[in-house]
Every structure is written in C-alpha cells, then in structure tokens.
Amino acid sequence: MNAPTDPTSLERAEKLQGMGCKRKRVEDVRFTQGRGNYVDDIKLPGMLHGDFHRSSHAHARVLKIDTSKAKAVPGVVAVLTAEDLKGVNLAWMPTLAGDVQMVLADGKVLYQNQEIAFVVATDRYIAADAADLVEVEYEDLPVVVDPFKAMAPDAPVLREDLKDKMDGAHGPRKHYNHIFNWQVGDKDLTDAAFAKAEVATKDLLVYQRVHPCPLETCQCLVSFSKITGEITIYGTFQAPHVIRTVVALISGLPEQKIHVISPDIGGGFGNKVGAYPGYICAAVASIVTGLPVKWVEDRIENLSTTSFARDYHMTTEIAATRDGKVTALRVHILADHGAFDACADPSKWPAGFSNIVTGSYDFPVAHLSVDGVYTNKAPGGVAYRCSFRVTEVAYAIERAMDIMAQKLGLDPVDFRMKNFIKREQFPYHSALGWEYDSGDYHTAMQKALDATGYRKLREEQKARQDAFKRGETREIMGVGVAFFTEIVGAGPSKNCDILGIAMFDSAEIRIHPTGRVLGRMGSKSQGQGHETTWAQIIATEIGIPADDIAIEEGNTDTAPYGLGTYGSRSTPVTGAAIAMAARKIKAKAQMIAAYLLEVHEGDLEWDVDRFRVKGNPEQFKTMAQLAWAAYNKVPPGMEPGLEAVSYYDPPNMTYPFGAYVCVMDIDVDTGVHKVRRFYALDDCGTRINPMIIEGQVHGGCTEGYAIAMGQEIFYDEDGNVKGASFMDYFLPTAVETPHWETDYTVTPSPHHPIGAKGVGESPNVGSVPCFANAVNDAFKFLGSTHMAMPHDAYRVWQAAENLGLHR
Amino acid sequence: MSKCNVSVTVNGKSVSAEVESRTLLIHYLRENLGLTGSHIGCDTSHCGACTVDIDGKSVKSCTIFALQAQGAQILTIEGMAGADGKLHALQEAFREMHGLQCGYCTPGMIMRAHRLLQENPNPSEAEIRMGISGNLCRCTGYQNIVKAIQYAAAKLNGVDYKEAAE
Numbered sequence: 017m018n019a020p021t022d023p024t025s026l027e028r029a030e031k032l033q034g035m036g037c038k039r040k041r042v043e044d045v046r047f048t049q050g051r052g053n054y055v056d057d058i059k060l061p062g063m064l065h066g067d068f069h070r071s072s073h074a075h076a077r078v079l080k081i082d083t084s085k086a087k088a089v090p091g092v093v094a095v096l097t098a099e100d101l102k103g104v105n106l107a108w109m110p111t112l113a114g115d116v117q118m119v120l121a122d123g124k125v126l127y128q129n130q131e132i133a134f135v136v137a138t139d140r141y142i143a144a145d146a147a148d149l150v151e152v153e154y155e156d157l158p159v160v161v162d163p164f165k166a167m168a169p170d171a172p173v174l175r176e177d178l179k180d181k182m183d184g185a186h187g188p189r190k191h192y193n194h195i196f197n198w199q200v201g202d203k204d205l206t207d208a209a210f211a212k213a214e215v216a217t218k219d220l221l222v223y224q225r226v227h228p229c230p231l232e233t234c235q236c237l238v239s240f241s242k243i244t245g246e247i248t249i250y251g252t253f254q255a256p257h258v259i260r261t262v263v264a265l266i267s268g269l270p271e272q273k274i275h276v277i278s279p280d281i282g283g284g285f286g287n288k289v290g291a292y293p294g295y296i297c298a299a300v301a302s303i304v305t306g307l308p309v310k311w312v313e314d315r316i317e318n319l320s321t322t323s324f325a326r327d328y329h330m331t332t333e334i335a336a337t338r339d340g341k342v343t344a345l346r347v348h349i350l351a352d353h354g355a356f357d358a359c360a361d362p363s364k365w366p367a368g369f370s371n372i373v374t375g376s377y378d379f380p381v382a383h384l385s386v387d388g389v390y391t392n393k394a395p396g397g398v399a400y401r402c403s404f405r406v407t408e409v410a411y412a413i414e415r416a417m418d419i420m421a422q423k424l425g426l427d428p429v430d431f432r433m434k435n436f437i438k439r440e441q442f443p444y445h446s447a448l449g450w451e452y453d454s455g456d457y458h459t460a461m462q463k464a465l466d467a468t469g470y471r472k473l474r475e476e477q478k479a480r481q482d483a484f485k486r487g488e489t490r491e492i493m494g495v496g497v498a499f500f501t502e503i504v505g506a507g508p509s510k511n512c513d514i515l516g517i518a519m520f521d522s523a524e525i526r527i528h529p530t531g532r533v534l535g536r537m538g539s540k541s542q543g544q545g546h547e548t549t550w551a552q553i554i555a556t557e558i559g560i561p562a563d564d565i566a567i568e569e570g571n572t573d574t575a576p577y578g579l580g581t582y583g584s585r586s587t588p589v590t591g592a593a594i595a596m597a598a599r600k601i602k603a604k605a606q607m608i609a610a611y612l613l614e615v616h617e618g619d620l621e622w623d624v625d626r627f628r629v630k631g632n633p634e635q636f637k638t639m640a641q642l643a644w645a646a647y648n649k650v651p652p653g654m655e656p657g658l659e660a661v662s663y664y665d666p667p668n669m670t671y672p673f674g675a676y677v678c679v680m681d682i683d684v685d686t687g688v689h690k691v692r693r694f695y696a697l698d699d700c701g702t703r704i705n706p707m708i709i710e711g712q713v714h715g716g717c718t719e720g721y722a723i724a725m726g727q728e729i730f731y732d733e734d735g736n737v738k739g740a741s742f743m744d745y746f747l748p749t750a751v752e753t754p755h756w757e758t759d760y761t762v763t764p765s766p767h768h769p770i771g772a773k774g775v776g777e778s779p780n781v782g783s784v785p786c787f788a789n790a791v792n793d794a795f796k797f798l799g800s801t802h803m804a805m806p807h808d809a810y811r812v813w814q815a816a817e818n819l820g821l822h823r
Numbered sequence: 824m825s826k827c828n829v830s831v832t833v834n835g836k837s838v839s840a841e842v843e844s845r846t847l848l849i850h851y852l853r854e855n856l857g858l859t860g861s862h863i864g865c866d867t868s869h870c871g872a873c874t875v876d877i878d879g880k881s882v883k884s885c886t887i888f889a890l891q892a893q894g895a896q897i898l899t900i901e902g903m904a905g906a907d908g909k910l911h912a913l914q915e916a917f918r919e920m921h922g923l924q925c926g927y928c929t930p931g932m933i934m935r936a937h938r939l940l941q942e943n944p945n946p947s948e949a950e951i952r953m954g955i956s957g958n959l960c961r962c963t964g965y966q967n968i969v970k971a972i973q974y975a976a977a978k979l980n981g982v983d984y985k986e987a988a989e
Contacts, residue, residue, distance in 0.1 A: 044918035047926030048910065048933065050860020050900030057859035140850075141843065231864040231872060231927045231961045282862070282927030283961050315865040543925030543962045711921050714964035742869035742959075750952040750965040 028624045033563060034556030035770065038707035042547045042567075052280040055235045055250050060308040063237070064093055066298050067143035068317070069133040069150035071125035074161070074392040074735020075172070076154035078121050078132070085149040086135055091142035093305055095150065096134040096297060098122040104303075109266055109296055112289075112514060113366065114185025115195070115357035116177070117395060119293045124157070126174060126355035127394050128737050129320040134297035136309060159392045159735040160193070163329060163352035166389040167191040174355065174390045185357070186366040186388075195357050195388035200371045201448050206383035209344035213335035217420045222804050223408045225327040225352070225393070225729045228400040229745065230542070232282025233318040238298045239308035247302070248275040251295060253570075254288040254540055255580025258514055260572045262291055263299070265515070278570035284542035285719070286398035289360040289582045292322045319740035323360075323396030324729055327352040328370075328408040332416040340426050342435045345382040345447070347373050347412065351397075353388045359397030360582070361404045362512040362519060368404025369503045369669075371448035375413035376457050376501045376673060377435040382447035392735045401719055401780040403504040403583040411805075414498045414785030418792065419801055428497050428789070429470065433461060436499075443766075450503060452671045453765050453773075456699070460761045461499060464675035464697045467759055470495070473679060481797045490685050492798075496678035496790025500782040504774045505588025505670040514579060520665045521589040522576035523597045525554060527658040529647040531640030533558075533565040538578010539590040540570045544712070544776055546586065549704045550594055553770065557598035558605070559625030559639040576661055584672070584774035587704065588765070593664035595769040600660035605642040611651040612637055670765045670773035674698040676786040682794050684821045687813030689725070689791070691754035696782065699761045701773035709775050714756045716779025722748050723780075724787035726808045746808070795819065829889045833858065834902025842889055848882075849873045851889035852899060860900035860930045864959070871958030874931035875899045881938040883957070900930035903937070912975040913937055922971030924962030932958045936972045944980060946972070 033039045046052055069086075083095040098120040101107040108116045121132045133150045137143035158172040165171060173179055173192050182189050186196035210216060236251035247269060253259045256278040264271040281288065298311040313322060328349055335344040351367060353359060361368045367386035374382050399405070421431035436457040437444045444452040465471070473495050480493045509518035522538040535554055539546060551565035569575055578590060602622070609627035610617040613635055620627040628636035637645070646658035679693040696713050703709055726746030730738045739745050764771025784805075791807045792800065795815065803815045816822060829851060830839035840855040852858045852875070863885055864870035873884040876898035903911040913933050916922065923929040932955065939946060939954040946954060951972050952965070960968060970986065977984035 040918055041921065041923075043926065044923060047923055047929050048900075048914040048917050049904055050858070050930045052860075052926045054859075054862070054927065056863070057853075059854075141845065229961065231870060231925070231959065232862070233864075281925065282864075283925040285961070315867065545924065707921050711924060711963060711967060714966050715924060715962045718964035719961070742865050742867055747869075747959050747961070749956040749959065750969065751956045753952075753965050756964060756966055 025624050032555040032559065032561050032625065033552060035552050035704050037552070037705065039548055039552055039562060039705055041545050043545060054232060054280050054282055055237055055252055056312050058237055058250055058279065060237065060239055063308040063310055064136050064138060064301070064305060065140040065143045066134050066136050066301055066309050066311040067140065067147040068131045069135065069147045071121060071128060071130040071132055073125055073154050073156060074128045075126060075157040075159045077124045077157060078152060079155055080153040081133060082151040083133060085151065086146040089142060089146040089149065091138040092135060092146045093138065094136040094301060096120065096301060097132070101300060104300060106266065106296055106300060109291065111356060111358040113357040113359045113361065114363065117356035117358055119296045127392050128735055129317065131293045134301065136301045136305065159733070161391055161393060161731040161733060161735050163350050163389050163391055166193040166391050174392065193390045195353055195390060196366045198367050198386045199384065201383035202381055203383045205381045206344050206346050209381050210333065210335045210346060213343060214338045215423060216333060216335045217416065217423055218331065218333040219416060219419055219802055221330045221332050221412045221415050221802070223326040223328045223330065223411050224805055226325050226400060226723055226727045227319050227323070227729050227745070228285035228287040228325055228398065229319060229747065230283030230285055230287050233313045233315060234288060234292055234294065234322045235312040236295050236298050237308060237310040238302040240302040240306065242306045246273045246275065247299065248277065249299065250277045250279060252281050252288045253278045254284045254542060254582050256540055256570055256572050257538060257577045258517070258580060259291060261517065262515070267299070276572040278540050281540070281542040284582070285401045286325065286360065286582055287323055288542065289398055290323055290358060290396065316741050319729060319745055320737045321394050323398045324354065324394055325396070325398055325400030326408055328405070330408065330412040332412045334416050334420045336420055336424065340424050340431050340434050342377055342379055345374055345379045347384045349386040351386055351388040352391050352393065353397050354391060354393040354395040356395035357388060358395035360399065362506055363514055364511060365404060368399065368406065370405040370409045372406055372450060372501065372503045373409035373413055374446050374448055375410065376437060376499050377417070378437045378441070379447050384448055393731055399583055401716055402777045403502055403506065406502055407781040407784060410500045410781045411785045411788065414500065415788060415802065418789050422796055422801060427474070429461065429465065432499055433458060451668060452501065453668055453767055454763050455501065455671060455673055456761065456763050457499065457673060460673065460675045460697055460699055463759065463761060464677050464695060468677045468693065468695050470677065491681050491683050492794045494680045494682065494790040494794030496680065496786045496788070496793055498676045498782050498786035498789055500778070501671055501673045502584070502778055502781050503669045503671055504584035504777065505666055506583050506585050507669055508667060509665045517579065518665060519579045520663050521578040521585065521593050522661065522663045523590060523593040524576045524661045525597045525601055525659060527601060527643045527646065529644050531560060531564065531643040533560055534568065535565060535594065536568045536575045537590050537594065538576050539581045539586040541581065544581065544586065545708045549708060552704055553591060553594045554598050557595055558602050584777045587772045587774040588670045588768060589664055589666055591772055592666060592769050593662045596664055597660045597662035600662065601658055604658060605639060607654065608642050608645050608650055609637040612645060612649065667767050670701065670768060672698065672700045672773040672775060672778050674778055674782045676782045678786045678790040680790040680794060682791065682812060684816040687809035687811070687816065689812065693757065694754045695757045695759065696779060697759040697761065698775055698778050699763050700775035700778065701762065701764045701768065702771035703760065703762065704772060710758050712776045713758050713779045716777060717756050717783040718748060718753050720780045720783025721754060721787060722746050724784045724805055724807060726806045728806050827890055829893055831892050831895050831897050833897045834899060844888065844890055846889045848884040848887050848889045848892050852884060858899050858901050862927055862930065864927065869959065871935060872928050872931045874934045874958060876934055876938055881935050900934060903933065912978040916971040916975035916978065920967050920971040920974050922963060922968040928958060928960045932960065932968060936975070940972070940976055940979060945976060
C-alpha cells in the first residue's frame with residue numbers, strides 16, 4: 017500500500033479513523049448507558065428458570081435421588097435427572113478433548129458441586145428453593161485430589177466408564193486414572209546433552225489451579241418451538257458457531273434449525289469456550305416443556321464447576337555450559353485435568369501448545385513429555401487469557417531461566433541476552449517443532465532495560481540487601497524480569513481443528529450503494545472492542561471512514577462460520593480474513609473505476625480512499641462513488657454489487673513477544689508486598705488501535721498480578737473446593753492493582769496480510785512469571801531458589817519464616 | 824410466599840410493583856421494572872456490578888430487599904444521561920479514557936463514581952482508588968477508570984483535564 021504523501025491524502029487518511037489511530041470505542045455508547053444486551057437481560061414470553069442441585073461430595077456413589085419434594089413445590093414444572101436425560105441419549109456429552117462428561121450425575125459423582133438434578137420453575141427463586149429440596153443418598157468413595165497420587169497402583173478408580181478402555185483419545189493409557197501421554201522433541205539427544213552438561217538445574221514448578229472468572233458468569237436462554245422444530249440458543253459463547261455444530265451433532269437436530277446467538281458478553285477469558293451441563297439441561301428442558309428456559313449460574317457455581325485453568329506440575333530441567341550458554345531443555349508436565357478431560361484445546365493438541373516451552377531461547381535440543389490424569393476436581397482446562405497452555409510453560413521457562421542464572425551467578429538479564437534467538441535466525445525453527453515467524457528480542461529487552469534503569473535498580477537492590485544484613489531495614493527488594501514468546505492465532509488447518517473443523521476464521525463485507533458498510537465476522541468480542549477495530553482495518557483497506565462501517569458478530573444465522581474468539585486468535589485469523597475480504601472488494605472496485613475513467617486498470621493507483629489515474633491525480637473515483645456505481649454502472653459482463661467473503665486459513669501461527677520488568681518491595685515480617693513499578697513492553701506486530709492495545713495490556717497484567725499474588729482454586733484432601741467465592745478468590749480491587757507502564761516495539765508478522773500478531777493475552781503470559789521472578793529475586797540473596805505461587809502475604813511470610821528471618 | 828407492593832421513585836419516575844417480600848432490589852429493578860443496566864456479578868456483595876444510588880448513597884442492590892427501598896429515590900445508570908440524550912460527564916469520560924471493555928461492571932462503576940464525586944468533587948488518585956474499591960473490574964486493570972473519573976471530575980468542576988505524568 018502506498019503511504020499517503022501529499023497533505024490532502026494525509027488529511028483524508030486521518031478522517032478514515034483507520035489502523036494505527038486511537039479510535040474511541042463504538043461499543044461504549046451503549047455500555048455507558050446501561051444499554052448493553054447480555055444474556056440475562058433477554059426475556060421471552062413464558063420463560064422458565066433452571067437451577068441445579070449439586071453434589072456435596074467429591075467422590076461418592078449416588079444410591080438414590082428423591083425429587084418428590086422438589087416437584088411438589090408450586091411453580092416447579094420439571095426436575096431432570098440423569099435417568100430423564102438417558103431417554104434422549106444426553107446423560108453424557110462429548111467433550112472438546114475427545115472424552116465424555118456426565119451432564120447429570122449418572123451413578124456416581126466425581127467432584128464437589130457436580131450437577132445432579134436440574135429443576136425448572138416459573139421463577140428463579142422457586143427454582144433455587146426446589147433445587148435445595150432434592151434429596152440424594154450417597155455412599156462415600158475415597159477421594160484423589162493430588163495428581164501425583166492419581167496413578168498410584170492402589171488409587172481409587174475414578175472413571176469406571178473407562179476402567180478397561182486402555183486406549184484413550186490421544187493414545188494408550190498407562191493406568192485407569194491416566195488420560196494421555198504426549199511427547200515432542202528428541203529424547204535421546206536431550207538425555208545425551210544432559211549427561212554431559214556442565215551445569216544443570218531441575219525444579220518442580222507448579223502453576224496452581226485458577227479460574228478465568230469473568231464478571232458475568234456462564235448463562236444461556238434456550239427456546240425450542242414444537243411447531244417449527246427450531247431451537248434458538250442465546251448464550252455466553254466465545255465460539256457460537258462451534259456451539260451450533262456441537263448441538264447439531266449431539267442432538268440430531270438439523271443445523272439450519274439451530275440458531276445460536278451470542279449477544280454482548282461480560283468478559284470471557286476462556287471460561288466461555290466450552291459446553292457445560294447447564295446448556296444441555298436448559299435445551300432439554302425447553303424441548304420437553306416447549307417453553308423458553310433460562311439458566312444463569314451464580315458465582316460459586318462458576319468458580320467451582322464451569323471450567324478451571326492451569327493445574328500444571330512442571331518438572332523443568334535446563335542444561336548449560338559454565339559460561340552460561342543453554343544446551344538442552346527437558347520438561348515433564350503432570351497435568352491435572354479433573355474428573356473429565358474437557359480441556360478446550362485444538363483437538364490434536366492434548367496439552368495445547370505447551371511445546372512453546374523453549375520460549376525465547378535458542379535451545380539446540382529439547383524434550384517435553386506431558387501426562388494428563390484424572391482427579392476428583394472440576395473438569396475444564398481452558399486457556400485463561402492465553403493461548404492453549406502457553407502461560408503455564410512461559411512461567412516454567414521464565415522461572416527456570418532465573419534459577420539457572422542464579423546457579424551460574426549471572427544476572428538474569430545477561431543470561432537471557434546470551435541465549436536469545438537472534439534477529440537474523442528468524443524464521444526460527446525451535447527444537448520442539450515450531451516455526452517462529454519474526455522477532456527482535458535483543459532490541460526489546462534493551463529498550464526495557466533502558467526505560468527502567470535496570471542496572472541502577474540492581475545497585476539499589478545491592479545497597480538494600482546490605483542494609484537488611486546490617487539490620488537497618490526489614491524490607492527487601494526484588495527486580496523481576498520476564499521475556500516471553502507467545503504462540504497465538506490457531507490455527508493452520510494442517511494441524512489445528514476442533515472436532516474436525518479447521519480453525520480458519522471469516523469475514524463478510526458488504527458495501528451498500530451509499531458507501532456505508534456492513535461487516536460480519538466469525539469471531540465474537542467479549543470486551544476486546546471488535547466493533548471498533550474491525551472497522552479500522554476495513555477503513556484503511558478500502559478507504560471508507562470507520563464511522564460508516566457497522567460490525568456484527570455472534571449471530572450464527574447471519575455471520576459467516578468462524579471458530580470464535582479465544583487464544584488471541586481474532587486479530588491473527590479474523591483480522592487477516594477481514595483484510596483479504598476488503599482486498600477482494602478493492603480489486604472489484606478498481607475494475608469499476610477503470611471502466612468509469614476509461615483507462616486500463618494498471619493505469620490506476622490507490623490513494624487513501626480513491627483510485628486515481630497515475631500522473632493525473634485530478635482524475636479519480638472515490639470508494640463511495642464506486643460503491644454507487646457498483647449498483648448501476650458496472651463494466652459489461654460484471655455482476656453488480658460490491659461484497660466479498662473471505663475464509664482465512666492462516667499459513668502459520670503468530671509469535672508475539674515482550675519484555676516485562678517488575679520492581680517490588682517486600683516486608684519480611686508481614687509478607688506484604690508493594691509493586692513499586694511494573695513495565696510491560698509488548699511487540700504484537702502491526703498495531704491496529706494503540707488505545708485498545710494499552711487497555712488489553714492493563715487488563716492482562718492485572719489478571720497476571722492476581723494469579724501470581726493470590727489466586728487459587730484449592731481443594732482440601734476430602735475434595736472440598738475452597739476459595740470458590742469472592743470471599744476467598746483473589747480479585748484485586750483498584751487499591752491493590754499496581755500502576756502499569758506500557759511500551760512497545762513493532763516487528764510485523766511476515767505472513768499476516770497486515771502484519772498483526774494479536775495482543776489480548778500476552779500480558780497474562782508475561783506478567784505472571786515477572787511477578788513470580790520479582791518475589792523470588794527479592795529472597796535470592798538469602799539463599800532461596802524457588803517459592804511456589806501464589807505469593808500471597810501469608811505464603812511469603814511463611815517463606816521468610818522458613819528462611820529463619822523471624823528469629 | 825407473601826407478596827407486597829413496593830413503590831419507589833426511579834430516575835425521577837414513580838413506579839410500583841407487586842413482588843414477593845424476599846425479592847432483592849436488583850431483581851426488582853431488572854425483572855419488574857425492566858431496568859437491565861444494573862448487573863449481577865457475584866451474589867455476595869463483593870463485585871458492585873449492581874451498584875445504584877439510593878437517597879444519596881451508593882448501595883449494592885443485590886444486598887437489600889426491594890421492600891427496604893420502599894419510598895426511596897433511586898438513581899440507576901439508565902437515569903444518568905439527560906432527558907435530551909446528552910451523556911453525563913462520567914459516561915462521556917469512560918468512553919473518552921477507555922475506562923471499559925466488556926461493559927459489565929461499567930454501570931455499577933459509573934454509579935459509584937457518581938456518588939464519589941458528589942462526596943468529594945476533587946478526589947486524588949488514591950481517594951478514587953479507595954472510593955471504587957467496592958467495585959470489581961476484570962478487564963481494565965482500573966487505570967483508565969481512574970483516569971475517566973479524574974476527567975469527569977475536571978469537567979464537572981469546569982477545569983481542563985490534565986493527565987498526570989506516567
């Protein structure tokens with residue numbers, strides 16, 4: 017694309033509000049006035065409400081379910097149990113990971129708060145009352161919550177339905193509580209490198225179980241018409257088209273009679289990718305009653321049942337030379353998947369893209385092995401604001417690099433700089449099979465060091481350590497550094513699909529005769545601001561002001577088929593589809609322009625919003641003029657109209673990266689920390705809207721802060737889920753949340769039509785190890801090597817206690 | 824379940840509805856009056872998505888019964904813009920400073936900010952952060968919400984907004 021040169025071009029370009037400008041958000045006009053349209057805002061005539069009776073036990077046989085008292089409550093229309101669902105073959109449902117999952121408890125329960133009965137009533141209060149009146153007789157079974165005990169020879173059998181089926185969806189199973197083993201890399205070469213390693217580290221790095229916890233919980237409203245046989249499902253779906261296909265496959269209803277609509281969504285962060293029992297029960301209830309049925313989970317249900325994230329136990333080994341060059345990486349991950357394998361990964365990737373574990377470093381050889389196991393915990397395994405399992409392994413490699421630097425006596429930044437993949441090595445083929453598209457790590461790291469005055473910080477830290485040793489202060493100082501490489505934009509059809517559907521995405525652009533535009537996409541915003549940014553891409557590509565472009569997503573009847581929004585895939589995949597569709601429109605418009613101006617197409621050049629005759633800029637047709645002409649004056653033989661659809665199958669993933677620095681002070685007597693500074697440099701390639709990028713980084717860092725410093729969905733030995741309400745689950749308020757400094761470099765993706773890589777999740781990936789490294793860095797001089805997350809005040813105090821700092 | 828009549832003034836309009844005595848105010852507003860701008864995020868009074876203004880105080884409307892608001896003056900997000908459709912300074916400020924993303928916490932956040940600025944027309948950043956600490960946001964990291972409130976405060980005070988240096 018020619019850059020605009022003359023002042024009028026520049027002026028016209030500015031008016032478009034296209035790519036690169038801080039366009040204010042279109043969505044905010046309704047959101048700031050309380051006129052958003054979320055699922056629970058929708059009311060249909062005769063609507064019923066559903067609510068669950070849930071298991072109080074983590075592992076028990078269900079001997080008897082008595083629904084008579086619940087059914088006797090006035091206003092109760094139906095009470096469903098697994099027995100009822102068996103009649104429609106829906107007591108179990110398939111998961112995205114190739115497993116099956118109980119919709120309602122069938123013979124036993126496998127985790128606390130598991131769904132047992134679904135009560136349908138005329139009012140949500142009545143439904144809740146009656147759900148309490150369902151009576152269940154249990155026979156307790158031994159509970160396994162520790163994934164390291166799941167595969168013990170005498171471990172209780174969790175999944176009796178799979179007990180004798182030793183061939184799983186991802187290959188052979190070693191034990192009745194084993195789900196899969198997944199390996200990548202060259203084991204022999206890696207083992208050989210470790211055998212002759214000058215220095216090696218080996219650490220168990222645990223990324224605790226957490227939950228994405230969007231402010232709006234998961235919910236749906238299902239309306240089945242017995243007359244037409246059509247079903248309409250409003251839901252909090254990050255991937256509405258996938259939900260429609262899943263409904264078609266498991267219900268047998270014809271797909272054209274299934275209408276899935278995602279209205280405004282109050283945050284997703286991965287929580288709203290999967291299909292949950294509430295959706296199935298509401299659908300069955302609507303089919304049975306012929307009335308609309310709404311299901312809205314409460315917060316405790318959300319945190320304890322509809323998915324989880326992480327729960328990765330990563331034994332991480334690095335081999336290096338004495339002078340600090342890494343020679344090999346060996347990682348074993350024990351993945352706790354809970355009671356059913358319902359991980360939301362592309363189907364061929366049982367451990368997601370965890371083979372990005374080599375990170376930003378040039379490891380000559382590496383080997384990764386992942387074992388998934390069942391435990392008595394909620395199923396899920398979603399990507400909580402990250403690409404599939406990327407943030408887990410980013411934590412592992414970034415912690416491990418710090419630990420190795422400590423062992424070598426090197427500064428963690430110098431050690432990283434020495435091992436970064438160099439700019440000239442891109443496209444870079446990693447030891448675990450990825451082709452990194454582009455990067456300039458040294459430049460980004462250096463910019464971060466300069467911006468934060470890193471070397472000075474180290475001097476200050478040294479002075480503080482000396483003062484601490486002299487007993488002049490009880491506050492220690494940590495400087496955390498993390499350099500992450502993400503892998504997003506799933507994904508190329510050659511290796512990415514969900515239930516057999518390739519992970520392309522789509523855009524349809526229609527230019528109306530008056531030069532106004534309607535764009536529809538297969539993605540689905542949950543706060544990312546697609547209505548704003550997608551219009552910016554179109555504006556720049558075809559020269560029509562963004563304000564004249566309306567964007568629609570989420571209605572499967574009108575939007576082209578897409579795989580939805582998660583894993584930072586919207587900009588890399590949908591954003592590319594938008595550019596490609598816009599270019600088809602531009603190509604047709606050029607033909608029309610040539611016809612109208614009576615010149616050859618090749619004699620025209622594009623200038624911001626018009627085609628003009630080369631060497632004669634006064635001879636031009638604007639895109640608005642061409643839009644009108646497309647409906648009345650097209651060249652002979654050309655179809656009228658001006659619209660295009662693109663289904664974009666990306667040739668590769670994109671690899672955003674970033675350098676984060678955190679300065680933290682910790683009081684060793686209370687364990688209380690204070691984040692003095694947090695600096696986040698992100699390189700997401702071409703930047704579409706810097707204001708939105710900055711907002712994404714603020715939000716992702718805040719989530720990362722919460723995870724590193726306090727979040728945990730914890731289970732006690734009896735399988736009681738602790739911390740599943742806002743009493744205990746740490747969501748930082750404005751008071752705890754640090755101030756964020758953002759910065760950037762721009763290394764465009766060479767294979768993406770506009771060079772963009774995606775950014776929504778980078779800050780979660782990068783900030784968690786950065787905070788963890790800051791805490792660990794603070795204690796390093798006292799002989800500590802690794803403390804486990806989350807670093808809440810109690811745990812930090814405990815660590816200080818264990819180091820003898822309170823004596 | 825016993826029923827009762829709850830009459831209140833919402834956004835300047837007298838309204839009444841027959842509800843069960845246990846009906847929470849948030850459900851009364853959303854279900855009976857159709858004012859769906861206020862949201863439910865937690866059921867335990869932590870998140871503040873349901874915050875409305877009652878007789879000059881910020882109240883989490885999931886925490887009280889509708890009956891407890893009998894006769895009260897209630898202001899919700901739907902009543903913030905002028906009758907002519909002109910946005911309130913806070914509504915404009917949240918858009919201007921990118922103080923929202925998914926929009927779910929926004930109505931409660933704006934209602935809380937509105938009361939905060941009534942109580943303290945010129946709050947410092949620390950006072951704003953403390954003042955909105957009963958309202959959770961999962962998207963923005965609060966930084967731009969703080970800026971939006973500062974922007975609105977300046978505008979309401981008739982002075983130019985100056986962004987604090989990073």
